[in-house]
Amino acid sequence: MAEMKLFGVWASPFSRRIEMALKLKGVEYEFIEEDMKNKSPLLLEYNPIHKKIPVLVHSGKPIAESLVILEYIDETWEGPAIFPKDPYERAQARFLAKFLDETFFPPMWKACCSRGEERQKAKEEAIELLGFLDNEIKGKKFFGGDSIGLVDIVGNLVAYWCGILGEIVGIEFVPKDKYPNFFKWINEYNNCSFVKENLPQKDKLIAFLKARFEVLDSSK
Incomplete structure (x- = not known):
């Protein structure tokens, strides 16, 4: 199975929507809790522009911004559709x-x-x-x-x-x-x-x- 990591904050609706999408698709992942007052070097490396969560890392490749991540998840894995087909x-x-x-x-x-x-x-x-x-x-x-x-x-x-x-x-x-x-x-x-x-x-x-x-x- 490809390595999957999600950098987020448990209380963030933006992080939670990514977790929901991954679970909807049945994708296993590791959740990495970020302290937004003391952002980790990895978060800053993976999202150098906005320096925000969530960031999904799939096989070492980071995807930032929740709406972009949701589309990536829907296009990458089979399972219940997130985006309409029409x-x-x-x-x-x-x-x-x-x-x-x-x-x-x-x-x-x-x-x-x-x-x-x-x-x-x-x-x-x-x-x-x-x-x-x-x-x-x-x-x-x-x-x-x-x-x-x-x-x-x-x-x-x-x-x-x-x-x-x-x-x-x-x-x-x-x-x-x-x-x-x-x-x-x-x-x-x-x-x-x-x-x-x-x-x-x-x-x-x-x-x-x-x-x-x-x-x-x-x-x-």
């Missing part, structure tokens, strides 16, 4: 995945880390963006149809982490009455046995995130 649906899935990471995540994180008027503005922006996803998931169990696909795996960010962050800072990012379709998807996703097996323990994650916010507050 070219148009594949393009749409890529678009939604980038939307979550590049458009939704920044205002959501800003709402959690800011205060006052700045927080309110970022919160409203993040919540408004979810209307697009509410329409996309309407009438479907998962974004991938009847089974979990790319957008669902990338969506762990909002399905699990976003809810916990909201609990910590007192923000409801997904109001049930406003986005019933998306709210239903979150419940389906978080209660899926495969997903539950690949999510960090809630209490442990809350403690980790609270500690991080305390550090951020002390630096302001």
Whole structure:
């Protein structure tokens, strides 16, 4: 079997999505926990541009950036498909995945880390963006149809982490009455046995995130 290593952080949704994909494909790997305050020489060597996790190392060859890694995994190993086979649906899935990471995540994180008027503005922006996803998931169990696909795996960010962050800072990012379709998807996703097996323990994650916010507050 080819050597497989994943450099990540247990509490990171970006690391967890790679673990989920590897387990979906039945690929064995070694997880290497990184300390992002004291990054290992190997991480800096494998990802010299962004110096971030996750990084997947397959037979000594590194692949960085979670969306790129997910596509690599899907194209390299047989098993349940992560990306749609239809070219148009594949393009749409890529678009939604980038939307979550590049458009939704920044205002959501800003709402959690800011205060006052700045927080309110970022919160409203993040919540408004979810209307697009509410329409996309309407009438479907998962974004991938009847089974979990790319957008669902990338969506762990909002399905699990976003809810916990909201609990910590007192923000409801997904109001049930406003986005019933998306709210239903979150419940389906978080209660899926495969997903539950690949999510960090809630209490442990809350403690980790609270500690991080305390550090951020002390630096302001």
